Amino acid sequence: MAFDYEKYLRMERMPHMWCPGCGIGIVVKAMLRAIEKMGWSQDDVAVVSGIGCTSRTPGYLDFNTLHTTHGRALAFATGLKLARPDKHVIVISGDGDAAAIGGNHFLHACRRNIDITLIVVNNYIYGMTGGQASPTTPFGMRASTAPYGAVDPAMDICQVAIAAGATYVARGTVAQGLLLERYILNGLKHKGFSVIEAMSDCPVQYGRRNRMSSAVEMIQWIRDHGVPVTRAKELPPEELEGKFVTGELHVAERPEYTEEYRRLIEKAQKAAEGAHG
């Protein structure tokens, strides 16, 4: 049965601004289905973003929505979550937003293991500003600022998240929307900082410069370049060259930040009482 996306959309703002075939809409849909499965009241959910194509998401969604500055969504979200640890904070970010200008905030949100879910839509490019190379543009691929092919090696956002201490890390694709929904759902359920990277297409800014000018070509490219994690384990490294690993890459248990802070408050208050008593 059709999913009732309208329940979560600000319909007066639709249709959205994303280009034909842009994968962001697929990710947003997966996120909305996952939120529905959580059974959360819309009043209890905040969706926070930075700057870029993906960061326009909150404007279309009927939650508490916050469109912040470039790269800083996790910083705002951390304040929001600490002020109301009982509520649900989701950050949606692009690859440039999360991994370049927001890289520091990304590392430290992972380190704190704060109960926020970060969805990174990775379309390999700065779309909104005109197709400049991003930290995830694959080596040799073209961008408006990499006219001869990117010389910077690409960053693996999930590996960085794991190394920095995120406790749920998964990678899905817009070619597999139902799996993506499952990863987002598991991220929302997870107590701690969860990162879901969604490999996505930007036919207009990325595909067009790299011989994939249609959304269909790009989605097929994404499908062909993803390797499920169990299979990846059996493959020699050279066969994984130029591919990305999909699936739930890391699930761990570690104290969650707002719960730790609640304990700290109890400790501080007990100590203060002792000092006065």
Place this chain on the structure above:
Amino acid sequence: MAKEVRLWEGNHLVAEAAILAGCRFFAGYPITPSSEIAEYMAVRLPQVGGTFIQMEDEIASMGAIIGASLAGVKSMTATSGPGFSLKQENLGYACMAEIPVVVVDVMRGGPSTGLPTHPSQMDVMQARWGTHGDHWIIALAPAFIHEIFWATVRAFNLSEKLRIPVILLLDEILAHMHEGFRLPDSSEIEIVDRAKPTVPPDRYFPYDESQGDVPPLAAFFSGYRFNITGLNHDKSGFPTTNPEIIQRDMERQRRKIERHLDEILWWDEHELEGAELAVIAYGSIGRSAHAAVDRARALGIRAGLFRPITLWPFPEKRVAALAEQVRTILVPEMNMGQLVLEVERVAAGRCDVVPLGKVGGIPIDPPEILEAIKARV
């Protein structure tokens, strides 16, 4: 807590005053000479059920306090010169989105890393124009321990009342100075909380001009679901590029300041009656100027002191009247001439305006100011 006169360090008193004013969230990053504010908050905030967080950088601290404020929690951060530069990005966001926050800047020498452990008053213009684009902001520069207390409370109250970031400008001298002060009881402190919407959620707009120049700000998660953006926005908080809407919105933001000048402007006057020379000084140099004026009066020189505590908005009317009254206005400040530019603008040639700028991390002492006074009368 026993309320008796005790010695307070400036930085510690800012933190304690903030807590009494209702601050329950602080995000910061270590930087000299403001770090004691964060350290004090780290101890005290959890005791009162609040939250302290040391963020990964100054930018994140500024972002975090805006996030917490949006959830309805009074929030503050503290920094010094280089950190203040980094905060400008999200300070502009707080201006654009009209989110109440208090930012303490303990001024040290600059630019760049400058003089980390020495005082300056070099951030006066940055406090006004540090972030890009047209915006309105309030900056307070207290000079005494008791004034630090009341300025901090006032910073929160103005911020909450007007939905505007308020900057508390200290300098290294004030931050690390100890003076006696009796902490007031909470009953002695007037606390202002931001207006909450009275309309039902379906009729709520976070920038609704029909609700007044300062439209109520609902807290996130309070049943009012709305959008906040750093883009120019319409009354509902959604992005717009409509020139008429943007013009009206910016004019409303300016009116927030213009129509509340009586509450925002705060200054101290000393011996100005009959004065033919006025010293305009603020912060720790205001103290030196006070002593210099007393010595000048003892010598029979008709000097007086105008000591603004509110630097931004600048007390234009009062300074213009002074410019009519006196022959000379002397402006000593620990920079190469910042507030003096504003005095010159307002005096508009009606009297001589003399800068007395000093840098290098040493305060301007009373004899130096007295000499400058004597040279002009």
Place this chain on the structure above:
Amino acid sequence: MAETRVQEGKAAGAVEQPSPGKSLPRIEVIADFCKGCEICVVMCPRNVLEMRADPSRWVGSVVAVVRPEACTRCMLCEVHCPDFAIKVF
């Protein structure tokens, strides 16, 4: 580490055959939202959808339901439509 073995499509139910005993699926296209990207057409395992040229639209084409009887309600078109333009009931 819970790697999932579920293949896309199968996760949603029967791709191969229309469910017996149920009414025929109804596929609704919100033409105003469709940007003609064609993703739904390639996602559909049973060729239910097709692009139709429409010069009146800035995108030049719009999706059309051409074989509704073949639809199995696998939802892949709906799930992968980035424009919230297709609904399967």
